[in-house]
Amino acid sequence: MRQLKAKWLEMRTPQATKTAIMVIGGAEDKVHGREILRTFFNRTGANDAYITIIPSASREPSIIGERYVRIFKDMGVEKADILDIRERDHCDSSYIKESLEACSGVFLTGGDQLRLCGVLADTRAMDIIRQRVRAGQITLAGTSAGAAVMGHHMIAGGGSGESPNRSLVDMATGLSLIPEIIVDQHFHNRNRMVRLMSALASHPDRIGIGIDEDTCAMFEKDGWLHVMGKGSVTIVDPTEMTHTNESHVGASDPLNLHNLRLHILSHGDRFHLYQRTVLPSVYRIPS
Amino acid sequence: MRQLKAKWLEMRTPQATKTAIMVIGGAEDKVHGREILRTFFNRTGANDAYITIIPSASREPSIIGERYVRIFKDMGVEKADILDIRERDHCDSSYIKESLEACSGVFLTGGDQLRLCGVLADTRAMDIIRQRVRAGQITLAGTSAGAAVMGHHMIAGGGSGESPNRSLVDMATGLSLIPEIIVDQHFHNRNRMVRLMSALASHPDRIGIGIDEDTCAMFEKDGWLHVMGKGSVTIVDPTEMTHTNESHVGASDPLNLHNLRLHILSHGDRFHLYQRTVLPSVYRIPS
Numbered sequence: 414m415r416q417l418k419a420k421w422l423e424m425r426t427p428q429a430t431k432t433a434i435m436v437i438g439g440a441e442d443k444v445h446g447r448e449i450l451r452t453f454f455n456r457t458g459a460n461d462a463y464i465t466i467i468p469s470a471s472r473e474p475s476i477i478g479e480r481y482v483r484i485f486k487d488m489g490v491e492k493a494d495i496l497d498i499r500e501r502d503h504c505d506s507s508y509i510k511e512s513l514e515a516c517s518g519v520f521l522t523g524g525d526q527l528r529l530c531g532v533l534a535d536t537r538a539m540d541i542i543r544q545r546v547r548a549g550q551i552t553l554a555g556t557s558a559g560a561a562v563m564g565h566h567m568i569a570g571g572g573s574g575e576s577p578n579r580s581l582v583d584m585a586t587g588l589s590l591i592p593e594i595i596v597d598q599h600f601h602n603r604n605r606m607v608r609l610m611s612a613l614a615s616h617p618d619r620i621g622i623g624i625d626e627d628t629c630a631m632f633e634k635d636g637w638l639h640v641m642g643k644g645s646v647t648i649v650d651p652t653e654m655t656h657t658n659e660s661h662v663g664a665s666d667p668l669n670l671h672n673l674r675l676h677i678l679s680h681g682d683r684f685h686l687y688q689r690t691v692l693p694s695v696y697r698i699p700s
Numbered sequence: 701m702r703q704l705k706a707k708w709l710e711m712r713t714p715q716a717t718k719t720a721i722m723v724i725g726g727a728e729d730k731v732h733g734r735e736i737l738r739t740f741f742n743r744t745g746a747n748d749a750y751i752t753i754i755p756s757a758s759r760e761p762s763i764i765g766e767r768y769v770r771i772f773k774d775m776g777v778e779k780a781d782i783l784d785i786r787e788r789d790h791c792d793s794s795y796i797k798e799s800l801e802a803c804s805g806v807f808l809t810g811g812d813q814l815r816l817c818g819v820l821a822d823t824r825a826m827d828i829i830r831q832r833v834r835a836g837q838i839t840l841a842g843t844s845a846g847a848a849v850m851g852h853h854m855i856a857g858g859g860s861g862e863s864p865n866r867s868l869v870d871m872a873t874g875l876s877l878i879p880e881i882i883v884d885q886h887f888h889n890r891n892r893m894v895r896l897m898s899a900l901a902s903h904p905d906r907i908g909i910g911i912d913e914d915t916c917a918m919f920e921k922d923g924w925l926h927v928m929g930k931g932s933v934t935i936v937d938p939t940e941m942t943h944t945n946e947s948h949v950g951a952s953d954p955l956n957l958h959n960l961r962l963h964i965l966s967h968g969d970r971f972h973l974y975q976r977t978v979l980p981s982v983y984r985i986p987s
Contacts, residue, residue, distance in 0.1 A: 576888050576912045576931035577964055601863050604891035610964060625863045625954075644863035645954045649962070656980040658966065667912075667932045669966040671978045675936070677864055677897060679945065679956040691958045693943040 430458050430517075432552045434591060434632040438598045438624030438644065439523055439557030443484055449629045449642055454488045456552040457518030462490040465516040469498045469532045470524030470558035477522050492516075496538075504536035513541040518552045521559030527569050527585060529558055534588060546590060549634055553590065557598050560624060565592035566616050571608035576667040579615065579659065582608040591632060593686060597623045600647060613651050614659040614668045620686070621649035636686045640678045640694075648684055648691070650674040717745050717804070719839045721878060721919040725885045725911030725931065726810055726844030730771055736916045736929055741775045743839040744805030749777040752803040756785045756819045757811025757845035764809050779803075783825075791823035800828040805839045808846030814856050814872060816849055821875060833877060836921055840877065844885050847911060852879035853903050858895035863954040866902065866946070869895040878919060880973060884910045887934060900938050901946040901955045907973070908936035923973045927965045927981075935971055935978070937961040 433456055441449045457464055466481045468474035478495035485493045494512045498504060513519065519542055521529065533539045545551045561567055567587030575581055587596075595616060597609045600623035609621045624630050625644025632638050640646045656671040678684060681694025720743055728736045744751055753768045755761035765782035772780045781799045785791060800806065806829055808816065820826045832838045848854055854874030862868055874883075882903060884896045887910035896908045911917050912931025919925050927933045943958040965971060968981025 573891055574889055576915075576966075601894050602861055604860055604894075606893045607888050607891075628863075643954070645956065655978070658980070662966075667930070667966040668964060669932065669969055669980065670962075670964040671969070671980065673962040673964075675957075675960040675962040677955060677957040677960075679863075679949075679954040682956055682958070691942070693945070693956065693958065 430456055430552070432456060432549045432634065434546065434563070435552065435554035436560045436563050436596055436622070436624060436630045436632065437554060437556035438560060438600055438626050438628045440599070440626035441556055441629070441642070442627050443480070447484070449627070450484055451488065452629070452631070452641060453518065453520065453552060453554045454485060454490060457490070460489045460491065462518060463492040463516045464490050464518045464520060465494045465496055465512050466520045466522065467496050467498060467533070468522040468524070470526060470529035471522055472524060474499070477524075481520060481522065498532050498538065501532050501536055504533070504538035509538050510541065513538055513545070516551060518554070521553075521555035521562065523557030523559060526558040526561040526567060526587070529562055530567065530585065530588060534586070539588060543590065560596050560598045562588040563590050563596050564594045564619065565589040566595050566612070566619060568595065568597050568608060568612055571605070571611070573604040573607055575607065577607050577611045577614065577670070578665050578668055579611060580664040582611040584612060584615065593620055594622045595619045597621070600625050601644065602626045606647070609647075609649055610670060611668060613649055614657050614670055617651040617654050617657065620651075621647075623647035623649070632686065636688070638684045638686060640680055640682045642680060646678045646682075648676040648678065650676070650689055652689055717743055717839070719743060719836045719921065721833065721850070722839065722841035723847045723850050723883055723909070723911060723917045723919065724841060724843035725847060725887055725913050725915045727886070727913035728843055728916070728929070729914050730767070734771070736914070737771060738775060739916070739918070739928060740805065740807065740839060740841045741772060741777065744777070747776045747778065749805055750779040750803045751777050751805045751807060752781045752783055752799050753807045753809065754783050754785060754820070755809040755811070757813060757816035758809050759811060761786070764811075768807060768809065785819050785825065788819055788823055791820070791825035796825050797828065800825055800832070803838060805841070808840075808842035808849070810844030810846060813845040813848040813854060813874075816845055817854065817872065817875060821873070826875065830877065847883050847885045849875040850877050850883050851881045851906065852876040853882050853899070853906060855882065855884050855895060855899055858892070858898070860891040860894055862894065864894050864898045864901065864957070865952050865955055866898060867951040869898040871899060871902065880907055881909045882906045884908070887912050888931065889913045893934070896936055897957060898955060900936055901944050901957055904938040904941050904944065907938075908934075910934035910936070919973065923975070925971045925973060927967055927969045929967060933965045933969075935963040935965065937963070937976055939976055
């Protein structure tokens with residue numbers, strides 16, 4: 414009997430899951446295949462997952478928080494918390510600390526990236542998240558505004574329909590979970606190529622990552638970014654840039670950027686964040 | 701007296717002008733500085749210019765033709781013709797032949813690029829233009845639809861707001877004056893980056909040239925493209941492309957393109973069409 418119980422406990426013990434950072438371009442499928450959310454569910458431990466949802470970017474945090482709780486409970490997670498953090502000093506509560514220290518995954522919802530950074534940046538809660546992500550103890554996902562905050566530099570807003578120029582994009586400081594990148598979300602859906610390029614002119618030491626809706630750039634611990642979902646992930650890499658006029662022209666003058674590298678990636682493609690190499694998915698040639 | 705007349709004739713002889721092909725992104729300044737149109741005026745011989753305007757792309761060819769005639773007459777050209785070609789068989793008329801053989805510059809107006817190609821492609825008139833452009837005898841300019849027709853492959857229409865995909869762009873055959881390029885015009889103004897990339901996935905042996913409004917890519921005989929005007933010229937160069945799924949996916953599936961080279965050029969920048977090199981303008985550092 415004791416042996417049987419031990420066997421049962423062993424079976425219940427979470428599989429060693431590969432943690433990751435999942436950067437989602439917004440509007441991920443919440444109804445049908447739910448491929449991206451299901452991957453997050455699996456990466457956080459599947460039926461053993463304890464998911465902590467932070468809906469602070471949203472104007473309706475409890476509604477959006479409850480929606481994700483229902484989705485993850487439907488999938489079969491063991492536990493799902495909503496941390497409805499609306500003020501910075503909420504971040505010191507023991508409930509929040511305990512949830513973030515015990516969970517196997519954290520999910521940042523959409524909304525306004527400035528609001529999200531406003532309540533989370535430089536708090537004890539953020540320290541716990543960052544430290545546990547770095548240690549590979551939790552899988553972190555952010556969608557839309559929750560994706561925008563991933564870099565050190567963050568796109569807070571901007572326009573389109575103009576030549577690239579500095580005044581086209583509003584920059585702020587993000588949560589620096591992947592400091593090397595500048596994320597833009599709802600990317601081709603909202604014609605944001607020009608604002609990402611405008612952002613990179615001021616920050617040519619970063620890599621621009623544009624993520625379409627219902628699409629995810631999943632960053633593994635080994636530096637590989639995997640693409641998953643319906644749209645494309647656009648990489649704008651200024652590593653080899655030979656020239657920009659960014660510091661010499663007025664804020665509304667057209668920017669130039671010479672020798673950027675551009676990759677349009679689709680489902681299954683990979684890009685290495687440090688080697689700056691790209692690999693295609695293995696596709697089936699139609700018979 | 702005979703000597704005086706010879707001297708007078710010599711002074712009247714057109715200056716040796718450097719001919720070029722001027723590809724204009726549409727909506728060029730027609731009222732104030734008129735920088736681009738004035739450059740065309742100069743390149744066609746200034747006060748000695750004989751400019752032939754082909755307004756066939758437009759639904760209102762005589763109105764738009766007259767507008768350009770007034771502009772160039774204001775500048776001081778010696779002669780300006782309108783070739784109001786509405787049917788292919790007009791192209792055989794001796795008036796049109798004589799105008800195209802005697803002029804120092806041809807200007808293609810905006811409108812619909814399919815209509816322009818419909819009346820001009822494979823006609824005697826087009827043969828004369830092409831032969832005289834190649835011989836460096838005339839400067840050719842095209843704006844908007846008149847720019848779209850420059851390549852062998854032409855973007856006839858398309859959309860935006862989606863991940864790059866084949867069905868996003870409608871391709872047709874252009875007038876092949878610079879066969880190596882695929883032009884897109886009103887470029888950042890109408891968020892056309894995604895349709896140019898979608899076009900290149902099917903034609904990776906070409907170079908994508910996206911030209912903003914009131915901006916010109918001026919192709920010199922030596923292979924250099926010079927940028928002039930208010931906006932930017934975007935070069936998408938697939939020469940080093942390592943992979944695309946273009947031939948393996950459905951028409952609406954997201955395309956991937958790995959290892960494109962991207963240049964955003966502004967006023968004074970240069971790009972060499974065959975060497976694929978880029979040079980910045982010499983700019984004045986603010987004091």
